Amino acid sequence: MEVRPRHRYKDIRISGGAKAHLGDTYHLGLDDPLRRLPYAVEAPFNSYHRQHEPTCLPETRVDVLREIYDWANGEDERCIFWLSGMAVTGKSTIARTFSREYFERGSIGASFFFSRGDGDISHAGKFVASIAVQLASSVPTLQRSICDAVSKDNNIATKGLRDQWNELIFRPLSQLNASSVPSSFIIVIDALDECEGENDIRSILQLLAEAHSLGTVRLRVFLTSRPETPVRLGFRAMPGIIHHDLVLYHVPRTSVDHDIATFFRAKFREMRDEFEDLPANWPGDDKVERLVQRADGVFIYAATVCRFIKGDGQWLPQDLLDLVLLGAGSSQLPEWERNVPSKSPTWELDGIYTQILQRSFDKIQGGRDKDRLSQTLKQVIGSLAILAEPLPAANLANLLQIRPEVVNLRVWHLQSVLNVPQNPHHPVWLLHPSFRDFLLDEQRCHDQSFWVEEKQAHRTLMESCIRLMSSSLKQDICGVDGPGALVTGIDNSRIAQCLPLEVQYACLYWIQHLHKSGVQLCDNDQVHQFLKEHFLHWLEVLCWLGKLSKGIYAITLLESIALTSDCPDLYAFIHDMKRFALYSRVGIEHAPLQIYCSALIFAPTMSIVKGWFEHQIPRWMQRLPEVEMHWNALLQTLEGHSESVNAVAFSLDGKMLASASYDKTVKLWDAGTGAALQTLNGHSNLVMAVAFSLDGKLLASASMDKTVKLWDANTGAALRTLNGHSGTVNAVAFSPDDKVLASSSDDKTVKLWDAGTGAALRTLHGHLHRLNAVAFSPDGKLLASASHDMMVKLWDARTGVVLQTLCGHRGWVNAVAFSPDGKVLASSSDDKTVKLWDASTGAVLQTLNGHSYSVMAVAFSPDGKVLVSASIDRTVKLWAARTGVALQTLYGHSGWVMAVAFSPDGKVLASSSGDKTVKLWDAGTGAALQTLMGHWDAVKALAFSPDGKLLASASRDETVKLWDASTGALLQTLKGHSYRVKAVAFSPDGKVLASSSDDKTVKLWDAGTGTALQTLKGHWDAVKALAFSPDGKVLASASADKTVKLWDASTGAVLQTLKGHSGAVTAVAFSLGGKLLVSASRDERVKVWSADRGAALQTLKVHPDRVRAVAFSPDGKVLASSSDDKTVRLWDARTGAVLQTLDVDAVCKSLSFSDDGTFLESDRGMLLTSSHSLGEVYSGRGLSRDIFIKDQWVTRGMEDILWLPSEVRPCCAAVYGSVVALGNGSGRLSILEFTF
Structure with a gap:
């Protein structure tokens, strides 16, 4: 019989070295990594909550069980046994029987019984982890491998099902030594059709099918479900015949009736033992036979009838049995029941349910107001019927605002159809879905006192x-x-x-x-x-x-x-x-x-x-x-990749988004919510491109590892790897019929592959340099390719013959895309343009100008009216495809924009960037980003004036801007540099501002008027850093030409050129007295110089990463340096010994000591050096005295107080007291002020 439970088991605690037994699972000790895995305690067949659920009685289900046992014990290579059947046919009871039998034989590795709407066992969220925990308990030799996987990645249970399965199940099983473990394990999964999410059902089936490929052990999977479409399609999609089907409704009716009769007799025997007044031969074969006929092959009818007849002691079993056996039309039945035809297949079951409800109602009436009682009863059972997940009675009472004792009374008298646990903290649930169907169907629930109008x-x-x-x-x-x-x-x-x-x-x-x-x-x-x-x-x-x-x-x-x-x-x-x-x-x-x-x-x-x-x-x-x-148009930002995101693509239904990254992974995202769904690992080098097949089943990725990989888009399973290219594969595209996959490579070729088998079909030669992109025309007849040779080629996709070569770009061609009607081809190039070509003649239709750097990607909207382009200039531009008019420019990325894609409905635009993010934009609003305070390109440096009244910002847009720090008002825009401005510094009196640039010059400005005072020339490469001497008379500049220059700040004359570094000099600072100068270089050296003589006094080897800033302590005995490794280090200036290492979780680009030497002032805030004396070696986290700016947080002390969205996250910052300035890679400048 099938009586499916719905439970929840809450808040298990295991202290010390205690051992807890959960179903067939053990957790050992507080430090056991298995404790970190989310575990569905009600999932195993023998969990506490399932202890009263029945198994098949002896001599019942004999034929079905024999077939299952033969499969489990035999040599059948099919690793999955699928028992399917309609509702109420007893699948779960068979599954419990099989599980118990093989558990006692020591062969059950794990079990998971799904139940719709029942918390943790209604979805796949804890499926893999729960199976892993049980396997670790059942197979001790597996425990170490599974624990190692958890220790290696504490977040493994948050990954997609594929990643979880590989790390927690498949890899540990594949590493087993066959001689040290049982020859086979069995996993039992019941009611898979009740798992939420069709994609998860298909994923589970795909993962289970991999049991076939395990070489060291034999893994068998026994699975039950209704014959629902997702399950059937999941099995159909599996390669080869790897499952065994048994359909319960094909079992002979005589066998089923025999089993139901056996069940009735066993239950009546129990009642005779419990009720001493019942005759020894009660109720007799005739009544049992009549009950079997009424059951009509439905086991849940038999189970419900027996619970009803047993009752709760207030009614005699004989009387209740006679009530059940009263036929339709009997004068002893209510009028409504006598007049209802008994042709419905659920007639008998509906009658039992009605009797149960009527009896429970009669028990609690007690002469009180019938209508009020009826309404309360209906509210309780109606809620139980439609709850999205079950609740304990007390919680349900609180939700409905009914006194708990009233709810308890109502459910207590309905134990024939409800599971009412003794523990009040456990949920009440319907014993079978058929009771819900009955309550909600007016044609079945004829007594209006109990019919639940679903909408109400x-x-x-x-x-x-x-x-x-x-x-x-x-x-x-x-x-x-x-x-x-x-x-x-x-x-x-x-x-x-x-x-x-x-x-x-x-x-x-x-x-x-x-x-x-x-x-x-x-x-x-x-x-x-x-x-x-x-x-x-x-x-x-x-x-x-x-x-x-x-x-x-x-x-x-x-x-x-x-x-x-x-x-x-x-x-x-x-x-x-x-x-x-x-x-x-x-x-x-x-x-x-x-x-x-x-x-x-x-x-x-x-x-x-x-x-x-x-x-x-x-x-x-x-x-x-x-x-x-x-x-504005920006909907959300997706973060998760650890390196540049090179490509992005939507699935055909628009529900999923794929991104490819330099971090060697492909990520799948929920396009509606931005939630990360899966991370696909497998490539051994940068992933350059990604594409969905048009039917949404396959995902292709291209990599610098010279391969193309095909993945199951729903499960994330790696299907095959296509080898053949001899260089980086930069692009992939499916043909419109999904039969052919095209890939282009650094090896100057395009390869065509059979998308179904992975077989190489053809290699297209003709380009003179590496290929960057490839695209099919909508009808699949043409193939376009783009190359570093500045050409676009059009090929016959069937024959591989070159039809046309399109010349016109004056730089590398990075991308190509066909319009939806196939008449126009768009290409984008390093020459900063997008070109539109007539796809049939090859004539140039238009050239779109507007980007200031290389255009990396191009795409048409699904209706063909809009063209979108992405550029190294950090922008996305939308154009009218017919006229070439620029419609909109989207700002927000702080790095190169590498790829763009429209959703299939054209409403959402995705862009991916070197800033490690994917951004989703509303493509239909026309709402452009408003102009905010800042620059039109990345802010590279910020500095407050000594009195904190002015803020200077330097940008890649070749300008310096001066702002009123108290109001944020723009005071001056200083123009004059001819290339990116890298650094700004105020003189000690705040009257002069110095700026340096990649144009190899330093400029001095009047900070009050913005007037250009002088241009200092002498460096032959970019000037990276600036520092004024304490008296303001000397300006030091550090350059990529490996030198430091000292200038007379009033005349602009070069005083000295300090040589000695073997790499670009990135930081420079004076000592408090101005007699010493310290410089840092990419050669990983810090040098101390005599500012008067220009002589190198000492050379220290410091950080392994680029040093960004240096500073002397007031007494000149200590040096501070900051690095790209997000640390600040303090050094003994005489010996070069490390005194302290402060972990600051940010790259500090300026440093200076407080007057007493106990604090370091940085562009990110104040750092406490330590309570230790500077003569002691100490490593620890740098404590901010007040405000400190980390990469993603504004902090106070050790407390994070304000999270920074990526659009304002700083690539440079400045702090003056309680005022914080943040410069973003997009050019945005944000000023915040705090009260502390």
């Missing part, structure tokens, strides 16, 4: 959820009291204490119930009022629960509901909520209280959410940075 039930639950959230939610609901507190830093028990299950449920599912209720929204209704009061609080809860992605999908659903309702104000609010959540996602999902800090602070001025909740911004923010007026 959802509305009731929705209103209950909103009511509960309104009374429970508040800021900092978990009481962490720190704006930078991380989700990973809060214990699960704290979350459970502060967020009871009913509150968690309400937050997760209120919009789902709203949607299913069919309620029409309107302005200022209860939904609108709730959001205006508690939106941020709700978002905070989702972040603590790790469910922000689910929340974003819920907001999208809510937006769609509002769109079809008459509620313009509410719709605008919801749309703004979505933009707010997407934009701030990266920060708030890790540090939820940044909702009230970073998310509000950096939201646009006119954001509805910001306007409504601005009062919740912390009071320690005295001055907010300048932000856009409205939401």
